[in-house]
Amino acid sequence: MSDSVKAIGIKDVAREAGVSVATVSRVLSNGPVSDALRARVEDAVRATGYRPNLSARRLRSQHSQTIGLIVSDIRNPFFTAVSRAVEDAAFQAGMRVILCNTDENPEREAMYLRLMQEERVTGLIFAPTRATLAQLDRADLDFPVVLIDRSAPAGRFDSVVLDNPQAAALLVDHLHGQGYRRIAGLFGNTSTTAVERHAGYQAALAAHGLHAEARFVPPTAEAAEAEIARWLAEARRSGAMPDAVMVSNSLLLMGVVKAARTLGLAIPGDLAVAGFDNEPWTELVGPGLTVIEQPVHEIGRAAMTLLFERLDDPERATRKVVLSGTCVARGSTGGVSG
Amino acid sequence: MSDSVKAIGIKDVAREAGVSVATVSRVLSNGPVSDALRARVEDAVRATGYRPNLSARRLRSQHSQTIGLIVSDIRNPFFTAVSRAVEDAAFQAGMRVILCNTDENPEREAMYLRLMQEERVTGLIFAPTRATLAQLDRADLDFPVVLIDRSAPAGRFDSVVLDNPQAAALLVDHLHGQGYRRIAGLFGNTSTTAVERHAGYQAALAAHGLHAEARFVPPTAEAAEAEIARWLAEARRSGAMPDAVMVSNSLLLMGVVKAARTLGLAIPGDLAVAGFDNEPWTELVGPGLTVIEQPVHEIGRAAMTLLFERLDDPERATRKVVLSGTCVARGSTGGVSG
DNA sequence: GAGCTTTATGTAATCGTTTTCAATAACAGC
DNA sequence: GCTGTTATTGAAAACGATTACATAAAGCTC
Numbered sequence: 001m002s003d004s005v006k007a008i009g010i011k012d013v014a015r016e017a018g019v020s021v022a023t024v025s026r027v028l029s030n031g032p033v034s035d036a037l038r039a040r041v042e043d044a045v046r047a048t049g050y051r052p053n054l055s056a057r058r059l060r061s062q063h064s065q066t067i068g069l070i071v072s073d074i075r076n077p078f079f080t081a082v083s084r085a086v087e088d089a090a091f092q093a094g095m096r097v098i099l100c101n102t103d104e105n106p107e108r109e110a111m112y113l114r115l116m117q118e119e120r121v122t123g124l125i126f127a128p129t130r131a132t133l134a135q136l137d138r139a140d141l142d143f144p145v146v147l148i149d150r151s152a153p154a155g156r157f158d159s160v161v162l163d164n165p166q167a168a169a170l171l172v173d174h175l176h177g178q179g180y181r182r183i184a185g186l187f188g189n190t191s192t193t194a195v196e197r198h199a200g201y202q203a204a205l206a207a208h209g210l211h212a213e214a215r216f217v218p219p220t221a222e223a224a225e226a227e228i229a230r231w232l233a234e235a236r237r238s239g240a241m242p243d244a245v246m247v248s249n250s251l252l253l254m255g256v257v258k259a260a261r262t263l264g265l266a267i268p269g270d271l272a273v274a275g276f277d278n279e280p281w282t283e284l285v286g287p288g289l290t291v292i293e294q295p296v297h298e299i300g301r302a303a304m305t306l307l308f309e310r311l312d313d314p315e316r317a318t319r320k321v322v323l324s325g326t327c328v329a330r331g332s333t334g335g336v337s338g
Numbered sequence: 339m340s341d342s343v344k345a346i347g348i349k350d351v352a353r354e355a356g357v358s359v360a361t362v363s364r365v366l367s368n369g370p371v372s373d374a375l376r377a378r379v380e381d382a383v384r385a386t387g388y389r390p391n392l393s394a395r396r397l398r399s400q401h402s403q404t405i406g407l408i409v410s411d412i413r414n415p416f417f418t419a420v421s422r423a424v425e426d427a428a429f430q431a432g433m434r435v436i437l438c439n440t441d442e443n444p445e446r447e448a449m450y451l452r453l454m455q456e457e458r459v460t461g462l463i464f465a466p467t468r469a470t471l472a473q474l475d476r477a478d479l480d481f482p483v484v485l486i487d488r489s490a491p492a493g494r495f496d497s498v499v500l501d502n503p504q505a506a507a508l509l510v511d512h513l514h515g516q517g518y519r520r521i522a523g524l525f526g527n528t529s530t531t532a533v534e535r536h537a538g539y540q541a542a543l544a545a546h547g548l549h550a551e552a553r554f555v556p557p558t559a560e561a562a563e564a565e566i567a568r569w570l571a572e573a574r575r576s577g578a579m580p581d582a583v584m585v586s587n588s589l590l591l592m593g594v595v596k597a598a599r600t601l602g603l604a605i606p607g608d609l610a611v612a613g614f615d616n617e618p619w620t621e622l623v624g625p626g627l628t629v630i631e632q633p634v635h636e637i638g639r640a641a642m643t644l645l646f647e648r649l650d651d652p653e654r655a656t657r658k659v660v661l662s663g664t665c666v667a668r669g670s671t672g673g674v675s676g
Numbered sequence: 677g678a679g680c681t682t683t684a685t686g687t688a689a690t691c692g693t694t695t696t697c698a699a700t701a702a703c704a705g706c
Numbered sequence: 707g708c709t710g711t712t713a714t715t716g717a718a719a720a721c722g723a724t725t726a727c728a729t730a731a732a733g734c735t736c
Binding site for chain 2 (some may be wrong): 685
């Protein structure tokens with residue numbers, strides 16, 4: 001409590017233990033010290049309640065033992081799950097994680113990239129928007145970067161992503177198998193993820209000889225709800241109502257469910273619905289929502305593994321880890337007869 | 339890219355601009371410098387691509403410009419929302435936030451408290467478990483702490499919390515008004531929050547002359563689901579089925595909905611359900627779930643305000659900000675006749 | 677124009693560590 | 707007992723910034 005007491009440092013510990021500061025430092029980092037002195041120092045540390053100053057340590061030792069993690073939306077359970085995996089792995093390796101949230105906003109991305117440089121992070125795991133991704137190749141960063149969730153086709157960076165085209169195709173195939181033929185698609189307009197999912201959606205529909213009709217919206221529930229409402233109103237007028245809609249992430253999924261509810265459409269009776277990310281609540285709404293489940297923990301772990309291997313050997317060829325999602329079929333795609 | 343190039347520092351900028359390092363530093367911190375030199379330095383900064391080293395800066399200036407935020411579960415939307423508010427406020431004040439996640443685990447709490455000391459944070463915002471809260475008075479931290487969501491009755495720390503008894507009473511009153519008379523309660527067993535909500539629940543029931551029957555479980559959906567299933571089975575045998583159940587947070591809420599679904603109980607026909615936290619999905623499950631909405635953004639902002647005021651005047655009396663929740667009535671408490 | 681204040685700048689000390697380097701002690705080999 | 711090697715230890719030099727202090731120049735006042 002007393003404010004005048006200066007924070008105690010390694011020097012105080014050294015005095016208390018009757019040794020030099022070098023010895024204290026060596027004890028702290030498990031260096032070569034005789035057992036006798038080691039014990040004395042450890043006692044002194046306890047007695048003084050010494051806590052190392054990380055800034056000083058990082059400055060002198062020139063490594064931050066910190067990795068950065070920049071995600072686009074921390075409220076998205078996909079990213080919270082990934083961040084947990086990253087944190088666990090980092091902690092095991094004795095590292096800290098700086099978690100930052102960009103809201104899909106390129107300016108914030110730029111700002112946080114700057115911050116990462118100033119913090120002298122050891123490495124960065126990053127889920128960039130399309131805009132930033134395009135410029136990232138040109139940026140010169142002083143640390144390795146692993147992209148997650150989004151990535152360029154053949155980049156300068158390691159990355160770990162879902163097999164998005166395949167996952168989207170999984171949904172389309174499932175819908176087709178359930179008898180749906182007019183399958184609308186709603187996709188986010190900021191991430192490469194959405195682009196890839198759209199591609200898979202289109203390809204799968206083509207393979208079934210079906211017509212694709214897709215729209216792109218900002219990745220919010222509100223935008224999705226509004227767009228779907230507008231869309232279905234138009235469709236109703238033109239007599240071309242879709243019997244199913246698939247969306248590219250869970251926020252959009254929420255918007256679609258909400259729109260169906262306010263429009264008085266039954267799921268799946270009037271409209272089947274399928275989307276991405278097996279969040280806890282998807283099981284609970286309506287008859288349960290059919291979704292793609294991503295291996296979230298694996299994604300985080302893989303990112304850390306790539307990062308560590310890159311740190312180990314900066315010269316190795318860049319790699320792209322592609323993981324598969326699985327389709328969790330629920331009542332929201334119950335079938336046309338149902 | 340080239341590895342041998344040493345990171346450029348303030349010294350290099352000074353040489354490039356033909357001034358002393360002191361001048362560069364002054365330009366960087368808006369100190370008194372002539373316009374001519376300022377321009378030269380700014381050019382040099384751009385030319386060299388200089389990025390300050392935060393560790394060095396923090397070490398020398400002796401303030402970290404960093405505030406810590408320790409929450410119990412980052413996946414809980416309540417905390418993600420609060421953390422956003424905190425981050426925004428911190429950013430406006432030119433500060434960084436270190437966000438940590440304890441999983442309601444006292445060991446992790448202790449570890450992160452240690453980390454905060456080592457990072458020499460300017461202040462800490464903390465949602466502790468009951469176990470840690472009890473010991474926190476004795477701990478000596480070198481920085482001010484503001485407790486959120488949970489707090490001791492008359493502590494050494496500033497805090498901002500929901501008026502939990504009142505909020506719980508709000509739910510009970512609403513249920514009572516809808517005609518429910520056997521109102522069961524399910525509460526988490528790690529936080530003081532749950533204790534307070536239980537108190538409010540009990541008091542409100544007593545005021546209505548009703549019998550309270552409450553149980554405590556670990557704060558997970560699984561635990562809640564299992565407990566509710568067991569509970570209702572017993573109740574059915576003894577012929578004393580509750581007609582409504584209220585729970586103390588959104589995870590438990592999910593568990594209860596799940597249990598109702600697997601037991602084949604209609605909501606609200608067979609069992610009314612009400613809980614805490616107006617998350618986006620609560621609107622979508624079943625007939626919509628009746629919940630208490632917390633002023634999440636306000637809570638985060640208030641915490642930052644308290645923290646800054648405390649930093650301003652360390653001697654001021656500790657304060658406790660109590661905010662009110664509102665009851666969002668939905669179909670899940672539709673009424674006994676419905 | 678002497679004396680005093682203000683302003684801009686540079687020099688060097690400093691923050692709390694780690695790490696280099698030299699010094700000492702202990703011990704083996706001969 | 708002398709030399710070479712190996713362990714411990716301490717003194718002092720970094721790390722990259724900020725800032726206290728000194729200095730010089732310029733602007734006042736009378």
